[in-house]
Amino acid sequence: MRLKEGSFLWYLYLDKTYCLLSVRNVKALMEYFHLLDVHGKNTLNDVLFYHFLHHVTDLKKREINLVFDMLDWNAVGEIGFEQFYVLVCILLAHQNHLEERFMYRHSRTVFGLLDLEGDQKISPENFEMYRFLFNIQKQELKDLFCDFDITGDRRLNYQEFKLYTIVRINKLQKRKEKTENAEREKKSLLIKKMSHQVHAS
Amino acid sequence: MEEKPSKVSLKPSDRHGSDKESKESLYSDIRDLWTTATLSQSELNTPLSDVCGNFDAEGRSISHTRGWYGQGRRSLDEGDKASRKLRRSSSMEINEGKEDTASEIKAEKSSSTSSLDIAKHIPHRAYWAEQQNRLPLPLMELMENEALEVLTEALWSYRLGIGRDHLLTQELQQYIEGLKKRRSKKLYL
Numbered sequence: 001m002r003l004k005e006g007s008f009l010w011y012l013y014l015d016k017t018y019c020l021l022s023v024r025n026v027k028a029l030m031e032y033f034h035l036l037d038v039h040g041k042n043t044l045n046d047v048l049f050y051h052f053l054h055h056v057t058d059l060k061k062r063e064i065n066l067v068f069d070m071l072d073w074n075a076v077g078e079i080g081f082e083q084f085y086v087l088v089c090i091l092l093a094h095q096n097h098l099e100e101r102f103m104y105r106h107s108r109t110v111f112g113l114l115d116l117e118g119d120q121k122i123s124p125e126n127f128e129m130y131r132f133l134f135n136i137q138k139q140e141l142k143d144l145f146c147d148f149d150i151t152g153d154r155r156l157n158y159q160e161f162k163l164y165t166i167v168r169i170n171k172l173q174k175r176k177e178k179t180e181n182a183e184r185e186k187k188s189l190l191i192k193k194m195s196h197q198v199h200a201s
Numbered sequence: 202m203e204e205k206p207s208k209v210s211l212k213p214s215d216r217h218g219s220d221k222e223s224k225e226s227l228y229s230d231i232r233d234l235w236t237t238a239t240l241s242q243s244e245l246n247t248p249l250s251d252v253c254g255n256f257d258a259e260g261r262s263i264s265h266t267r268g269w270y271g272q273g274r275r276s277l278d279e280g281d282k283a284s285r286k287l288r289r290s291s292s293m294e295i296n297e298g299k300e301d302t303a304s305e306i307k308a309e310k311s312s313s314t315s316s317l318d319i320a321k322h323i324p325h326r327a328y329w330a331e332q333q334n335r336l337p338l339p340l341m342e343l344m345e346n347e348a349l350e351v352l353t354e355a356l357w358s359y360r361l362g363i364g365r366d367h368l369l370t371q372e373l374q375q376y377i378e379g380l381k382k383r384r385s386k387k388l389y390l
């Protein structure tokens with residue numbers, strides 16, 4: 001999934017630590033939402049939502065409809081600004097490769113979105129449907145349910161899901177540290193070589 | 202976002218009540234957005250008329266939006282000063298101890314309130330720099346153009362799905378015409 005370059009959303013800045021938009025960005029987003037709210041109901045219906053998402057992303061029709069159903073949990077046929085805001089944050093997190101951080105920071109919100117049945121649990125089928133939003137590979141998802149389904153009911157409750165987000169963010173940080181250390185070592189080696197050459201000459 | 206917005210408080214009907222208020226506060230404050238966004242603009246030779254205009258042809262708070270566009274020039278000047286100040290303060294930190302610019306800063310402090318407000322954000326320079334580089338200008342124009350494209354596509358779907366004579370289709374068509382009129386007005390101003 002990609003955001004269309006040059007689109008309004010593409011210019012918004014998602015805070016890398018908290019995975020939220022600044023107040024100014026939210027205000028601009030609100031303005032944008034009201035421009036799309038043709039019928040003055042402070043909501044977007046499925047048609048407007050489809051054309052909006054089709055315009056700013058490369059998502060397929062099936063995926064857009066899935067996202068709409070996820071956000072329109074009450075089946076009202078419309079989504080409001082709050083859902084719109086959450087969606088934009090997810091899109092921006094994906095665009096900026098902050099999916100892990102986003103899931104960690106907003107685990108309750110993400111859990112709520114993925115809990116389609118409303119029984120405070122996420123089934124593997126539902127998670128599979130929306131894994132494209134969070135850039136989770138198939139194998140990773142399988143491992144997730146193997147490793148974190150502590151209760152053994154083949155579904156994740158909030159605690160299990162939260163644990164998964166913590167482990168995922170830890171892995172990410174370790175990976176980052178490793179690459180940083182490797183880069184540092186490379187640099188120090190290069191400096192040593194250079195100084196050696198200077199001494200030799 | 203720690204709450205469960207999608208299911209508890211996100212009902213569209215729940216939101217309707219407070220929307221008028223939030224809209225008004227949005228328009229009155231959005232000039233701050235404009236002012237801040239302008240900080241990144243090095244070319245401020247765009248005439249004010251290009252960025253001025255009615256915000257909404259559909260009866261939405263025109264006076265409010267005019268307000269923040271109308272104050273544009275003053276904000277631009279202040280914003281420019283503030284951005285210069287920001288740049289200066291960052292270079293000051295680099296050359297710390299070499300120059301004494303305290304008197305200069307004192308003189309500038311009284312120049313405008315908005316520059317003072319912005320100066321509060323000096324510790325978050327990296328954040329500001331990134332945001333300033335990313336916000337396109339004029340923001341409103343970009344939003345309107347994009348919304349117009351989305352709505353035009355939606356109009357086709359409406360026509361195919363519910364027919365040309367349906368109330369919603371007509372409403373959408375009128376809205377698009379209103380947006381287009383507003384855009385052309387801006388062009389001729």
